[in-house]
Amino acid sequence: AQSVTQPDIHITVSEGASLELRCNYSYGATPYLFWYVQSPGQGLQLLLKYFSGDTLVQGIKGFEAEFKRSQSSFNLRKPSVHWSDAAEYFCAVNNNAGNMLTFGGGTRLMVKP
Amino acid sequence: DAEITQSPRHKITETGRQVTLACHQTWNHNNMFWYRQDLGHGLRLIHYSYGVQDTNKGEVSDGYSVSRSNTEDLPLTLESAASSQTSVYFCASRRDMNSGNTIYFGEGSWLTVV
Numbered sequence: 470a471q472s473v474t475q476p477d478i479h480i481t482v483s484e485g486a487s488l489e490l491r492c493n494y495s496y497g498a499t500p501y502l503f504w505y506v507q508s509p510g511q512g513l514q515l516l517l518k519y520f521s522g523d524t525l526v527q528g529i530k531g532f533e534a535e536f537k538r539s540q541s542s543f544n545l546r547k548p549s550v551h552w553s554d555a556a557e558y559f560c561a562v563n564n565n566a567g568n569m570l571t572f573g574g575g576t577r578l579m580v581k582p
Numbered sequence: 583d584a585e586i587t588q589s590p591r592h593k594i595t596e597t598g599r600q601v602t603l604a605c606h607q608t609w610n611h612n613n614m615f616w617y618r619q620d621l622g623h624g625l626r627l628i629h630y631s632y633g634v635q636d637t638n639k640g641e642v643s644d645g646y647s648v649s650r651s652n653t654e655d656l657p658l659t660l661e662s663a664a665s666s667q668t669s670v671y672f673c674a675s676r677r678d679m680n681s682g683n684t685i686y687f688g689e690g691s692w693l694t695v696v
Binding site: 518573 | 674685
């Protein structure tokens with residue numbers, strides 16, 4: 470069975486600092502990986518996704534993520550965080566059959582002025 | 583613009599009552615999903631559908647049912663609401679079964695069972 474772990478429940482960073490949110494997955498084959506962001510009271514918005522090719526993927530809002538097969542990781546990064554990035558971030562993995570998108574427990578990001 | 587909408591956005595109901603949450607998408611997507619979001623659990627899949635007349639159970643389907651009579655709608659029914667079903671419910675859709683396709687989410691329905 471596939472699973473996703475986001476080890477950090479809460480992260481606080483200062484505005485302008487760099488950010489890395491961790492995501493580890495468990496899946497037997499090449500996974501399809503996603504990062505979503507959820508602002509308070511809102512639905513989920515796709516930041517970026519990976520399913521083949523270059524292991525460093527670029528997303529919206531200045532985010533990027535790197536797929537590392539050897540570490541079963543898909544960490545999300547941003548070089549300089551803005552106050553508007555405060556939200557909850559979810560990593561997700563989809564199996565090859567396409568019928569099961571499994572989410573991690575989420576990481577809540579707070580941004581200090 | 584095409585979109586996915588959920589209604590009601592907020593609802594309070596009593597234990598034992600039947601509740602239906604509506605989900606409507608205008609993208610003509612074949613795949614539709616219902617998730618619930620709970621603190622510490624992220625989003626968990628309740629039911630999903632690949633197309634009209636197709637429904638499948640997800641990870642946490644007990645106490646829930648869905649029907650897919652047309653492409654646009656996938657209503658979620660709680661047959662007899664329980665306090666454990668107090669949660670935020672998200673409907674989602676995707677064009678087809680290609681695993682790389684983006685899943686789009688509605689804005690959520692906050693359900694409280696008292």
